[in-house]
Amino acid sequence: MQTREADSDHVLVADIGGTFARFSSATAGRVATEILTLPRDSAPSMASLCAEAIRRLGIKPKGAAIAVAGPVGHGRGILTNVGWTFSEQALQSDLALARVVLVNDFAALALTLPDLTRADLVTVAPHVFEPSSHSADAIEPTVRVVFGPGTGLGVAALLETNGTRIVIDSEGGHAGFAPSTELEQALLLQTQDRFGRVSWERVLSGPGLQLIDEVCRGSVGSAQTASRTPREIIEAALEGSCPVATMAIECFCGLLASFAGDLAMTFRASGGVYIGGGLSGRMLSLFSFPLIRERFHDKGRHAAWLDTVPLYFIRNPHAALIGAEIAYARRRRGVSAQL
Numbered sequence: 001m002q003t004r005e006a007d008s009d010h011v012l013v014a015d016i017g018g019t020f021a022r023f024s025s026a027t028a029g030r031v032a033t034e035i036l037t038l039p040r041d042s043a044p045s046m047a048s049l050c051a052e053a054i055r056r057l058g059i060k061p062k063g064a065a066i067a068v069a070g071p072v073g074h075g076r077g078i079l080t081n082v083g084w085t086f087s088e089q090a091l092q093s094d095l096a097l098a099r100v101v102l103v104n105d106f107a108a109l110a111l112t113l114p115d116l117t118r119a120d121l122v123t124v125a126p127h128v129f130e131p132s133s134h135s136a137d138a139i140e141p142t143v144r145v146v147f148g149p150g151t152g153l154g155v156a157a158l159l160e161t162n163g164t165r166i167v168i169d170s171e172g173g174h175a176g177f178a179p180s181t182e183l184e185q186a187l188l189l190q191t192q193d194r195f196g197r198v199s200w201e202r203v204l205s206g207p208g209l210q211l212i213d214e215v216c217r218g219s220v221g222s223a224q225t226a227s228r229t230p231r232e233i234i235e236a237a238l239e240g241s242c243p244v245a246t247m248a249i250e251c252f253c254g255l256l257a258s259f260a261g262d263l264a265m266t267f268r269a270s271g272g273v274y275i276g277g278g279l280s281g282r283m284l285s286l287f288s289f290p291l292i293r294e295r296f297h298d299k300g301r302h303a304a305w306l307d308t309v310p311l312y313f314i315r316n317p318h319a320a321l322i323g324a325e326i327a328y329a330r331r332r333r334g335v336s337a338q339l
Contacts, residue, residue, distance in 0.1 A: 011328055012054055012064040012097075015105055015320040016040065018081040018151025019206070020278070023053035024318070025061065026325040031318055046079070046086040047094035054095070063099035064091065065328035067108035067320050069152055071171065077102045081151050101328045106146055106154035107169040108323030109276050109314070111330075113144045113158050114165070120316035121274075122284065125293050125309070145269040146314070147172070148277025149208070149256070153201035157267045172263065173201040180258055180295070183251055187215045204255050206230040206279055212255075213248040220244060230279065237286050246286075253287045256280065257295035264309050265302055272310040276319065284313055 013031055015022045023036045036056055043049035050064060070080035075088040088100040147155040153173030159166045177198045179188045191198045191211055202208055209230045217224055222244055228236070236245035260273045273296075280287075297306045316322075 010059065010061045010063075011325060012050065012057070012059065012061040012066075013321045013324045013328075014050060014053065014064065014066045015108070015324065016046070016049070016066060016079065017069045017105070017278075018079065021049055021053070022321065023050075023057060024321050025057055025059050026065070026321075026328075029325065029329060031321050031325055033318075035317065035321070040079075040082065046084055047091055050091070050095055061097065063097050063101070063328060064095065065101045065103070065324035066091070067103050067105040067324040067327075069105050069150065069154060072102045072104045072107070072169070075102065077104075099328070099332070101324075101331045103324055103327040104154070104156065104169040105320055106148070106156035106276070107167045108320050108327055109146045109148075109154075109274075110144070110156040110158040110167045110169075111165065111323040111326045112316075112319050113146060113271075113274055114160065116274075116312075116314065116316065116319070120314060120319065122313040122315055123310070124289050124313065125296060125307075125311040142271040143267050143269045144271035144274065145263045145267050146274040146276055147259070147263060148275055148314075149205045149279045150277045151206055153199075153204050154277065155263065157269065158271075160271070168267075172266070173204070174199045175262075176200070177203055178258075178262075180298075181251075181254065183215065183219060183247075184255065186219065187212060187251070190215055190218075200255075200259055204252070204259055209233055209248060209252055209279070212251050213244065216244045216247045216251065220247070234282055234286070237283075249283060249286045250288065250291070252283070253291055254295050256287075257292040258298070260292075260311060261296045261299050261306055264296075264306060265299060269309060272312060274312050274314055276314040280313065281315065284315075 009028045011026045013024050013026050021038045021040045025032050043052055068077045068079055070078040078085050088102050091100040142160040144158045155170040155172035157168040177200050179185045213233050233245050236242035237249045264273050297303045
């Protein structure tokens with residue numbers, strides 16, 4: 001592929017998860033529609049993975065904006081479920097770039113939230129309340145929360161106050177799991193026996209869907225013993241050929257909604273809760289929106305307030321890449337992308 005000439009605005013943008021890595025390029029603040037997807041394990045390091053993406057895209061960028069599924073701070077990042085560690089300085093040197101900006105993947109998503117349009121979203125629970133000038137919500141800063149399951153479970157929040165956007169990235173996916181049904185109680189006990197402490201990420205992720213599927217099979221006395229991949233479970237549910245797969249998806253759906261309600265209360269997210277991540281996107285047609293709304297609002301004395309909080313799925317596949325570019329532009333202007 002012919003390499004295009006580099007210019008000061010040409011940037012490699014990346015969204016690196018535990019299983020897949022997605023790449024594109026951005027020029028003058030606009031992300032190209034062409035997306036390259038590579039298996040994350042197709043390269044032994046972050047630098048070599050990005051170098052391969054640059055080669056395949058046929059670009060010669062001056063910089064890179066990389067969103068990663070793990071904590072980022074002081075110019076260093078960790079791909080949590082893989083064990084890769086890397087730094088902006090080392091990647092600049094290895095890739096011969098003038099600037100590299102690392103950002104947590106859900107912090108990148110959070111940066112895009114105020115700019116998402118109706119076309120970018122699927123509305124589960126619309127905003128049904130407009131605060132009056134005497135309401136406490138009218139004077140509070142606006143907070144939005146975004147989360148999503150994949151290989152792990154990412155969480156971030158966006159605070160808007162006095163015209164300023166501040167991203168708060170989070171390890172909220174590692175908070176302790178709280179079951180609400182008998183099936184979820186069985187999921188907790190079986191997972192606890194295997195792993196000890198059980199976090200939300202343990203059950204609300206791709207590997208978590210596999211655990212749920214195993215528990216569902218046990219609950220109905222299924223003779224099937226071989227473990228299924230998340231893709232196989234989803235495909236079986238889409239085909240309507242397996243009641244256990246359908247049960248597993250319904251359980252996952254309830255957990256997703258319950259966690260969304262917990263996050264809404266944790267951050268007092270009056271601006272809404274947004275669900276991203278490729279895994280939930282692949283299951284979206286299988287989800288029951290009435291079940292999601294019921295579990296989202298089922299928070300005791302806070303149920304009435306949660307009726308005022310909008311809930312969305314993000315369906316724009318470019319969102320994390322756009323957020324990475326925004327983080328890059330903010331750094332170039334001397335603005336921190338996150339706390």
